[in-house]
Amino acid sequence: MNHPTSKLVVDDLRLGHWSSRTEAFSLACDGLSFEIAENEFVAVVGPSGCGKTTFLTALAGLVPVTSGRLELNGTQISGPAPDRSLVFQQASLFPWATVTANIEFGLKAQQRLDAKGRARVAELVELVGLAGKERVYPRELSGGMSQRVNLARALATDPDLLLLDEPFSALDAQTREVMQEELTRIWQADVAGQGKTAVFVTHDVPEAVFLADRVAVFSSGPAHLVEVVDIDLPRPRDAAVKRSPGFQELNDYILGLVMSQTQPGRRAASDRGSNTPVVG
Numbered sequence: 001m002n003h004p005t006s007k008l009v010v011d012d013l014r015l016g017h018w019s020s021r022t023e024a025f026s027l028a029c030d031g032l033s034f035e036i037a038e039n040e041f042v043a044v045v046g047p048s049g050c051g052k053t054t055f056l057t058a059l060a061g062l063v064p065v066t067s068g069r070l071e072l073n074g075t076q077i078s079g080p081a082p083d084r085s086l087v088f089q090q091a092s093l094f095p096w097a098t099v100t101a102n103i104e105f106g107l108k109a110q111q112r113l114d115a116k117g118r119a120r121v122a123e124l125v126e127l128v129g130l131a132g133k134e135r136v137y138p139r140e141l142s143g144g145m146s147q148r149v150n151l152a153r154a155l156a157t158d159p160d161l162l163l164l165d166e167p168f169s170a171l172d173a174q175t176r177e178v179m180q181e182e183l184t185r186i187w188q189a190d191v192a193g194q195g196k197t198a199v200f201v202t203h204d205v206p207e208a209v210f211l212a213d214r215v216a217v218f219s220s221g222p223a224h225l226v227e228v229v230d231i232d233l234p235r236p237r238d239a240a241v242k243r244s245p246g247f248q249e250l251n252d253y254i255l256g257l258v259m260s261q262t263q264p265g266r267r268a269a270s271d272r273g274s275n276t277p278v279v280g
């Protein structure tokens with residue numbers, strides 16, 4: 001039976017891709033099962049090519065479910081819908097549209113760009129730190145600013161499920177750190193507590209630990225779930241938490257789980273007798 005507050009149910013999920021070149025179907029996820037509650041921020045990590053993006057795009061309704069359950073609010077996901085927003089690695093902004101027009105885009109497409117919609121866009125411009133840049137075009141924005149616009153655009157339609165696929169991986173290390181802090185701040189200020197859920201795919205274990213309430217570790221492909229690790233670090237979080245012993249311990253533990261998938265001979269931390277990492 002589902003946990004009563006489960007927003008997202010993933011049950012024995014199989015996903016894959018059909019290649020017209022080889023005329024073959026290859027599995028990307030095989031037997032994935034876990035659940036995500038309302039208000040949770042879940043990060044997904046795992047070896048390169050294991051199926052993380054496939055899973056996220058299936059949540060967006062862009063990859064069909066081969067078998068199993070993939071349910072949002074009790075309904076099987078069977079295609080894209082306005083209750084979900086996807087943020088990609090590369091900010092996919094419209095070059096001919098200003099910052100404001102880019103953020104308004106989804107609302108306009110849904111015919112919701114009324115006074116309330118415009119007020120929400122103005123609020124988001126402030127929230128993502130782009131006040132004063134409303135009339136600027138994407139070519140004049142830095143990578144970090146572009147991802148701020150992308151994030152605001154994803155939030156503007158008030159999605160139930162926010163899907164983020166390595167949104168900061170194209171940024172330089174310093175901007176990436178700033179954006180991680182910004183995202184936690186925005187999540188806390190604007191989204192947390194409103195029954196929404198975020199799924200964040202990343203290669204970067206410290207980023208996952210910093211942002212998430214729980215981290216789902218995928219096996220090497222085709223992915224199944226290795227473990228979901230609770231991140232019991234206090235919120236609100238800022239960069240200082242990365243220097244805490246609790247953060248380091250969680251980071252090492254999850255890194256060990258991922259490495260055990262890429263190097264099968266390597267023992268994961270859980271082999272040493274502790275399935276629950278101690279949080280300092």
Ligand SMILES: Nc1ncnc2c1ncn2[C@@H]1O[C@H](COP(=O)(O)OP(=O)(O)OP(=O)(O)O)[C@@H](O)[C@H]1O
Pocket residue numbers: 017018019026027028046047048049050051052053054055203221
């Ligand atoms: N459109 C596609 N057609 C055929 N195969 C695909 C397609 N997209 C992904 N795959 C294959 O599915 C598997 C999972 O890929 P996916 O991109 O989901 O992994 P990932 O964990 O996100 O990878 P990375 O960490 O490197 O970004 C890989 O073997 C990949 O080659």
